[in-house]
Amino acid sequence: MPVTARPLAGSFYRRDAADVAPDLLNKVIVHAGRAARIVEVEAYRGVDDPGSHAYRGRTPRNATMFGPPGRLYVYFVYGMHWCANAVCGDDGEAMAVLLRAAAPLRGLEAMRALRPSARRDRDLCSGPAKLCQALGLDGSHDGADLVAPGGGVRIVADGTAPPTEPGRSARVGLSTGADLVLRWFVPGDPNLTPGTKVMLIRG
């Protein structure tokens, strides 16, 4: 099962984030005995992407984005929330895929304990900060190696293929770079970010 499966290879991440992102749909993120199937992601394409943290160059906060790929980039936002990305591309390209929503698979009791405000299980991981809360990811996991066999945070394949026709839309919550269509999701999944379940673009 997911908890013992092998992580994705390093070559999986060493591609453009816009190519990695749809391939991450239906993969499984595993941490601390909990597992969830990724159903919504966004690509951030480095120093040329006005919506990316890397757009204004390297800072202490975004250093993990600049490589190597296959690491977890975890950042703090709005004074209280953590969000997690998989670093992609070549070293220095500063690309990443934001993990926006997931379907809880395993360790639901622990997730409920970490997210007491979640009324239903579909509220456990239905947003980037909720996902981090439910899985117990925070700043201490920034830079974690996703590729290492014995690593604490892993992204694994359990045999479920990504959707043949993923839903696509603009990215959520941005003031700049909001026109780019760099969000992918599993159409109709109940765990998507609330208010974004409509498929805006096909293909």
Added chain:
DNA sequence: ACCGGGATGTTCT
């Protein structure tokens, strides 16, 4: 269901 506002503090201008 949908909408509006407040929480909360790091980061960079």
Added chain:
DNA sequence: GAACATCCCGGTG
């Protein structure tokens, strides 16, 4: 001082 890759709660329909 402003912005911020968000979430939650309490209103209304």
